Amino acid sequence: MKFFGKSFGKFFALQAIFVAFILSLLIISTVSAQDAVATNPDLYRVLLDNERVRVLDQNVPAGRRENMHSHPAVVKYTLSSYRGTVSYLNGSATSMRRINPGQVMWFEPETHSQKNSGRTNMHTIMFELKGAQIVQSEKQQVSDDPLVTAAKFHKLLFENDRVRVFMFRLKPKEETPAHYHRDGVVYILNGGTLSETLADGKSHDVTLTTHDVKWMDAKTHKVKNTGTDEIRMLIVELKD
Numbered sequence: 001m002k003f004f005g006k007s008f009g010k011f012f013a014l015q016a017i018f019v020a021f022i023l024s025l026l027i028i029s030t031v032s033a034q035d036a037v038a039t040n041p042d043l044y045r046v047l048l049d050n051e052r053v054r055v056l057d058q059n060v061p062a063g064r065r066e067n068m069h070s071h072p073a074v075v076k077y078t079l080s081s082y083r084g085t086v087s088y089l090n091g092s093a094t095s096m097r098r099i100n101p102g103q104v105m106w107f108e109p110e111t112h113s114q115k116n117s118g119r120t121n122m123h124t125i126m127f128e129l130k131g132a133q134i135v136q137s138e139k140q141q142v143s144d145d146p147l148v149t150a151a152k153f154h155k156l157l158f159e160n161d162r163v164r165v166f167m168f169r170l171k172p173k174e175e176t177p178a179h180y181h182r183d184g185v186v187y188i189l190n191g192g193t194l195s196e197t198l199a200d201g202k203s204h205d206v207t208l209t210t211h212d213v214k215w216m217d218a219k220t221h222k223v224k225n226t227g228t229d230e231i232r233m234l235i236v237e238l239k240d
């Protein structure tokens with residue numbers, strides 16, 4: 001009967017591998033099932049993704065409800081005027097007041113689904129913070145801060161222990177004094193051309209395209225608008 005023992009052993013071994021395989025698939029699918037993009041691929045577009053942050057373009061047509069999903073901590077910047085209702089896993093729901101374009105909102109990690117309950121597109125840019133806890137060099141001096149040396153061009157829209165959000169505006173021919181930025185992300189609301197001078201005194205031209213997202217390593221710089229339009233961008237500086 002050794003033959004049977006052997007083949008049953010083999011059968012159970014294969015079954016165990018199969019069960020392990022199915023379990024691993026389930027684990028993978030429950031992780032990605034929570035992801036905003038995986039659960040709602042036609043409503044979210046990934047604009048940038050690195051170890052620190054993921055930037056999403058959220059576009060929900062009027063009347064549409066999202067599938068349930070999770071976010072880490074998020075900074076949201078609204079591009080359109082809209083109304084929404086947010087539902088949570090426990091079945092509760094909240095209707096939001098009308099949201100206007102240009103609003104900055106902060107959300108702690110959350111699982112939810114949103115319905116566009118108005119008649120306009122819900123269009124936002126979401127900065128999902130990965131909380132990489134990277135220790136940034138503390139070379140930032142109060143004297144270098146954009147709000148000190150270049151306050152005319154940087155308006156602080158929001159700040160907490162994890163981010164600072166600025167609106168940056170620079171008219172044609174205007175030039176900022178030198179200032180320091182932490183690591184962060186820039187979302188270009190109105191593009192143009194800049195001449196950027198870094199701490200070593202070297203200058204180069206930069207072309208900014210409207211709706212582009214750029215990662216920015218911490219740096220000291222000054223910039224001059226060399227184009228014909230006002231440049232506007234949202235700067236999200238990361239503190240972690």
Ligand SMILES: [Zn+2]
Pocket residue numbers: 036069071112113114
């Ligand atoms: Zn969401």
Ligand SMILES: [Zn+2]
Pocket residue numbers: 179181221223
């Ligand atoms: Zn700057």
